[in-house]
Amino acid sequence: MSLWVDKYRPRTLDDLHYHPDLSQRLKSLAATGDFPHMLFYGPSGAGKKTRIACTLRQLFGTGAEKIKIDQRVFMTPSKRKLDVNIVQSNYHIEITPSDVGIYDRVVIQEILKEIAQTQQVDLNAKQRFKVVIINEADSLTRDAQAALRRTMEKYMSNMRLILCANSTSKLIAPIKSRCLLMRVAAPDDEEMLAVLEHVAKKEKFHLPEEAATGIINDAQGNLRKALLVLEALKMQSPDLTSNITIAKPDWETYCSKVADMIVREQSPDKVLEVRAKLYELLAHCIPPTTILKTIAYCVAEKSDEAIRADIMHWAAIYEVRMRIGSKKIFHLEAWVVKVMSLTKHHYHGISLSDDE
């Protein structure tokens, strides 16, 4: 059994539940045969990949849905082997260059060249071009982005690029200007409710309004999360009516524990303990920005009104530093210390005035 989120994924542009204008535009683009390079961007769980898949189907027919995975091995100059996973159908190919870190430029060039140099051999194919999907385009290095510019123009005749990113801020302007930008916004509450109800109907159960609002609030625009939570809840209590609590994922609970530690006691020893916990989170592949964000919200919630703004201010500053810097833990720790110092000072500020 698949999870619902995968089971009920829309397959065609017509099946999509929200953003009808976007679907319409994609449809007409696919129909013209003058398909541009595209950049899909939007928060995770909004439906970017789903829309890309639907568009491919619109372009090439069901053949684009028959995908397989291929693994290429590259050897770096320092003799390290890099595995690059490639998802492909007869009509398109999908790569995630962030897998190979700083070597993304060479790897992309290698793969793109290979595709671009061969023409579509399938005479029945609807389109003469192939599509290359680049996932996590916002984590491409500068070098790789710069290298893409030329490629995008040079191989336009038999290749189209679809970039998929969370935000465009990390993409260089030349790339953006060569693409048709497609913003896939997160669904609003009503749209999400519609989807949840659609799934409930398909699964033949009734979704109480209460539960639905709870889920939607928790998901914060991430439809994937909403559907996963819905399924989890359904497994937990089949009728979905009793007082249900949405279980937080393991890492979120862990983050709130860290926040508790920060609020409860502020000392060098505690910083050491927090550091150990942060390492644990980082090592288990929780992105540092997510950690910072989650902990910051928790800490702010538990702290006094007066210092909340400061806590968020510093969180923002250290998030920037984290993105620029290389060793994330240093910045996380600096933020933790800063918050501890703020809390302590605030606390003593209060107690001093009480004494007087």
Add this chain to the structure above:
Amino acid sequence: MTSKVGSSKQKAIEITSPPKAKPKPKSSAASRPPPSDSDEDMEEARIAKANLTKAAKRKSVASSDDEEEEEIAPPKKKAAVAKPRKSSPKPDPKAKPSASSKPKAGPSSSKTKAPAKTSKKSADDDFIDDGDDDEEEEKKPKPAQPDKKQNWAAVKAAQMARNATGGGNAGGSGGTKAIPDGEPNCLAGLTFVFTGELPSFSRDEAQDAAKRFGGRVTGAPSAKTSYVVVGENAGPKKLQTIKDKGLKMVDEDGFLNLIATRKGVMDAATIAKMEKEQEKIRKDAKEMEMREKAAAKGAQKGGVGVAKVVDPRSQLWTQKYAPQSLKEICGNKGQVEKLSNWLAAWEKSRQSGFKKPGKDAMGTSRAVLISGPPGIGKTTSAHLVAKLNGYTPIEVNASDARNKKLIENSTNITNRSLDGWLGGDKATNVAGVEINGRPVLIMDEVDGMSAGDRGGVGALNALIKKTEIPIICIANDRNLPKMKPLQSTTFALTFKRPTAAEVRSRLQTIAFKEKLKASAAALDALAQGSNSDIRQILNMMSTWKLSNDSIDFDQSKDLAAANEKHSIMTPFVIADKLLGPYTFSNTSRMTLGDKMDLYFHDFSLVPLMIQENYLKTTPRKLTGLQGHELALKSLEILDEAASAISDGDLVDAMIHSPEQHWSLMPLHAVHSTVRPAAQMYGGCQAFGPGPKVMSFPSWLGQNSKQTKLKRQLGDIQIRMRLKVTGDKEEIRQQYIPSLFPALVQPLIDRGSDAVPEVIEVMDEYFLSKEEWDYLVELGVGDRNDEATLKKIPTAVKTAFTRKYNSSDHPVAFHKATLFGTKAKAIAAGPAPDVEDAYDVEDESLAVEADENDDEENEDISKDKLIKESKPKKATGKAPAKGKPKAQR
């Protein structure tokens, strides 16, 4: 208004420029005309004035110098000079250094800033605000000043600046005193013990001062101690002993007073002792001379063949004064004696089959291994002992090839030279040593047997086991892994560095003979500075003698410092130094540059060490604080340190970016290492149990763990990709928590019954058992892998594994490597900015490619030159069962 300020400021620049030029003339050139090279770009009128000022300064007495400067440079004085004067009224002796220091203190700050200023207000503000910067900058000139006196003054100035700007909040009046100019040898015959922390000098400085004026410094108080100099926080136990013994105690001021006022009077006993020493030196020197003469005579008589005796004047001191008898060897007397006894008894031992241990238990060894640091006479002793025992030393050292083959054939051991036969009646080898059929093999620098001498150590060891002649092996470090075979077959003799006292008399003799005037303290300083490396001391002395006829304490200290062998410290030592109480203490004389140097000992590890351990110190800055003040201040300095480390990482990211800003390394040193350490310095537990012990950076371990788990997450993601669109982060954050109830929880709750169900879900997402393990491993908190796996009974786990392995499963794809797919080498292409980054690796690749070429000629895919145009090899396509033509 502005113009006036401007001009006066320019004068200030003039005044402050001399130090830049000063190192050139040095102390001896005081009478030469003032140098004008630094003034080229200035207007002539001002050049004249500046030179005049300089000249005046050289001639005039300290106090008038001081006044003159005040007249000329009012704005500068206001900022940097006036403050210290106000804050600490000084007694007479201090006036001089402070005055002469001023030109030094000013230059960097005022020089760099002045040109940019336009209005008086901004200029003045800046000077005052930047007090802290001044402190650091002012310290910098120190290492560049070769002249000792001025150097001293520079440090003084730096400290005054520090006090003035409130930098020294812990030490009160710290660092405002100067050591007065006492009479030379005014402390002669006195023995000092220093205890506790002196308010204005570091321990080393105070001890140096005592030595400079002829005093003796010992570590622990005894009956012979004349004075105990007591500082703050002296140990109670030490104080008790001092009281018990009734020793005289003085504080810092008393000590300085002693130097300033005491006349170098010595009691009769001391004088007698000194005379005795002198007498001995003279005798030894005479002996030496006689020997030289005899040798010279022998040489003249010898005629054609004997070219061995060289003119002593053309010899290096190290050769000239190599010990000729056992008693001339400095230190390690016992060891040398043992060696001599062993060699003397060797023949006897051999006859008894190396069965009788003998007196020193050395009779069972056919060979000895001498180990010890360089320059303490290991080789000399071995040669001397051999010669005195009537053996012919045959030395094989690192300049000879010593590989397995050569040693096994032992060609050079019985080798005799025709050399001696030409000259006369006795057979000698090339080294001029008589060949008498009793050779001893001296294997020098055994630990230097490396790549070129493959198998050398093993062969040597085999030789030692059956040797019919004594073998003396010499090495620096006995404990190296490659020396292991020798440890069981040789008798270990460890030579230690001789103490300064052991070296002193020999050095005095040599100095006397070479007519170099050197005090005992000066020679001791040399010995100490070079860690008793006698060879180095002699080399230093002979070099010094070329230009000078005498050497005093300070000069010898400088000389030793200039010849200091730079050793690389281990990261732990560096971290301990940085976070320890001394480097940043008030009396520390380390400049910013010195502190940054610590970073450069190991620039990749030191910042990590600091980051790992900065939370574990007991910061000095918190001493005396209590209650919430302590807590607040503690967090404040923590905050400073943490944000400095964060800054450091930003710099580090720039250094390691594709642009490779390696020139930012000094900045990185400051941010990542010096700044945090400056905040958090204090005690740090170096070893032992407990959470506060300095530890190795956990970042490295955590980072590799992260890399590993990331790869595993990637494996999960790509398998699920056929079903799921999410990227890795989404998989980790949303799917894994959601899949946990379907994949793991049933096994915990229902045991083996749930296995088919779990496997069904796994198959649905193309996950194999391997990925199931990864998935468990990725959990945190309550769901961490250890806790989770503990909850599943072992029986269920095995049932799960067995069940999974017994059935077929859909596979998303097969690893490319399973089919022997060749990896395609990616070259660093023509990205102009990153060339540097790949250079080194590229070269190694080229070399390796060449090597490969020789070995496997048919495999041209590995050839770097061909690979570019070669079409990529097809990678393993996933065939076989359950090929996932996903049905979406």
